[in-house]
Amino acid sequence: MASPSRRLQTKPVITCLKSVLLTYTFVFWVSGIVLLAVGVWGKVSLAVYFSLLDEKATNVPFVLVGAGTVVVLLGTFGCFATCRGSTWMLKLYAMLLSLIFLIVLVAAVVGFVFRHEIKTNFESNLNLALRDYNVTADRHSEAVDTIQRTLHCCGVQNYSDWERTEYFTQRGIPRSCCKSQDDCSEEDLKDLGRAKLKVFVDGCFFLVTSTMESKMSIVAGISFGIACFQLVGIILACCLSQYITNNQYEMV
Numbered sequence: 001m002a003s004p005s006r007r008l009q010t011k012p013v014i015t016c017l018k019s020v021l022l023t024y025t026f027v028f029w030v031s032g033i034v035l036l037a038v039g040v041w042g043k044v045s046l047a048v049y050f051s052l053l054d055e056k057a058t059n060v061p062f063v064l065v066g067a068g069t070v071v072v073l074l075g076t077f078g079c080f081a082t083c084r085g086s087t088w089m090l091k092l093y094a095m096l097l098s099l100i101f102l103i104v105l106v107a108a109v110v111g112f113v114f115r116h117e118i119k120t121n122f123e124s125n126l127n128l129a130l131r132d133y134n135v136t137a138d139r140h141s142e143a144v145d146t147i148q149r150t151l152h153c154c155g156v157q158n159y160s161d162w163e164r165t166e167y168f169t170q171r172g173i174p175r176s177c178c179k180s181q182d183d184c185s186e187e188d189l190k191d192l193g194r195a196k197l198k199v200f201v202d203g204c205f206f207l208v209t210s211t212m213e214s215k216m217s218i219v220a221g222i223s224f225g226i227a228c229f230q231l232v233g234i235i236l237a238c239c240l241s242q243y244i245t246n247n248q249y250e251m252v
Contacts, residue, residue, distance in 0.1 A: 014085075017240040021082045024233050029075030031226045032068045039064030048150075049208060051143045052125045070100065071226070078233070087241045094237035097230045104227035119209050126156050126205060133167045133174065144204075145176035151211065152179075153204035161203065163192060173199055 043050075043061035050061075074096055081089035129140040148154055154177035155161030162173045172189030175181065177199040188194045 014243050018082055021236040021240055024236055025075050025078040025082060028233055029072055032071030032075055035064055035068030035071055039068055048143050048146045051139055052122055052129060085244055087245050090237045090241035094234045097234045101227050101230045123205050130161060130165050133165060147204050147208060148176040151204060151207045152200045153202050153207050154200045155203050156205045157203040159199050159201045160192060
């Protein structure tokens with residue numbers, strides 16, 4: 001058993017570690033709220049783009065919301081474990097932080113490796129959406145219209161992609177491609193030569209992937225930052241647990 005003087009000397013160290021770990025855990029808890037917010041923002045902001053990806057890709061915002069919820073709960077547990085000064089709770093806290101760190105790291109690597117596959121999948125689905133485009137307000141047609149209006153683009157690679165669709169033979173290029181709704185007649189939209197002056201000529205694929213990459217980079221950056229931040233918590237929790245164990249420190 002450690003002498004009273006030794007325990008008296010280590011008390012400030014343990015108190016300091018507890019204060020730092022509590023501060024860290026609070027910030028970690030706040031980061032969980034940030035992850036929740038990013039997940040909700042991603043679902044709302046990128047919903048139209050996700051609708052043209054496969055079902056797995058549409059689950060990304062829900063994964064962030066789930067991760068944020070776990071982080072909030074874990075942060076709450078971490079505060080309780082630190083206040084109690086329980087060694088087994090602190091070790092469990094460090095283990096759970098390590099597990100989440102590994103999961104986020106693996107997810108980031110997988111996302112980076114398959115980023116080109118996501119682009120290819122999006123281009124394929126966008127081509128299918130153009131081929132099956134109609135005015136009956138189905139989900140994919142609405143997504144195409146929203147993308148063309150929002151990003152000021154038309155077609156996949158350029159506006160002439162619409163010439164190969166069944167919709168073009170009936171109605172011409174969709175009105176969502178028009179630069180001005182007041183100066184864009186159906187006769188103009190049925191003639192590619194005249195339409196070139198009335199519609200956006202640049203394709204949507206490059207613009208959409210650039211927009212998605214810029215927004216997803218924000219999501220990835222925040223997620224990766226939170227993952228790396230967990231390393232600090234792992235070290236602090238392990239150090240505090242070790243100090244308490246070695247010096248048989250008990251909270252009163």
